[in-house]
Amino acid sequence: MNKVCNNADDAVRDVHDGATLLVGGFGLCGLPENCIAALVKKGVKDLTCISNNAGVDDFGIGLMLRQRQVKKMISSYVGENAEFERQLLSGELEVELVPQGTLATRCMAAGYGMPAIFTPAGIGTEVAIGKEVRKFNGKDYLMELAFDADFAIVKAWKGDTMGNLIYRATARNFNPIMAMAGKTTIAEVEELVEPGELDPDYIHTPGIYVHRIFQGTNYEKRIEQRTVRSKTT
DSSP states (O other): OOBBBSSHHHHHHHHHHHEEEEEOBBBTTTOOOHHHHHHHHHHHOEEEESSOOOOOTBBBBHHHHHOOOOOEEEEOTTTHHHHHHHHHHHSSEEEEEOOOOHHHHHHHHHTTTTTTTEEEEETTTTTTTSSSSEEEETEEEEEEEOOOEHHHHHHEEEETTTOEOOOOOGGTHHHHHHHEEEEEEEEEEEEEOTTSSSOOOOOOOOOGGGGEEEEEOOOOOSSOOOOOOOOOO
């Protein structure tokens, strides 16, 4: 099976209106920038995006929000995006806020083929409204369903043509578990190599989870919040 795509446009060719997408990245680190740009160009709409965050106004998922391509966001942290806030408050955007650990575990459950998980996070809060609660060893746990996503788009540092991936630093946060969870996983990498060139001990995502891969270009790698020490004399 040839997994290599020519570019991002080729890789996202069948992402359709109404699709559910898992979008890798943590804050603005490790975002699949080329895939997002291709989806903006494609103009696909009514998307449900599952992501740790919603990007910022002019970067990441924020680019798709600006074009009104996203119908629903399922996220943990959304505090850096003014357009997201505007759409939420105006009722244009459906939003499901999920505790970050629950978001990660629902991704892992999908990758493991598990239909649901039980977690204490959210018990006694609005997160629990309408959801099943079970008691284990005298403690209440909330049942959360595994994600059911059509596509996962992730970004890695290096990958080979078989789909094996290596991430760097914080980009390893949500990308690996989202790569596991998509029915079709699309990976963009900074460097694409031949099989055997990656040290097996350093591979984070085995190629069995990856369906398409391409070498991306022109990564901005924006820093979300830059804090520097004041100059001293």
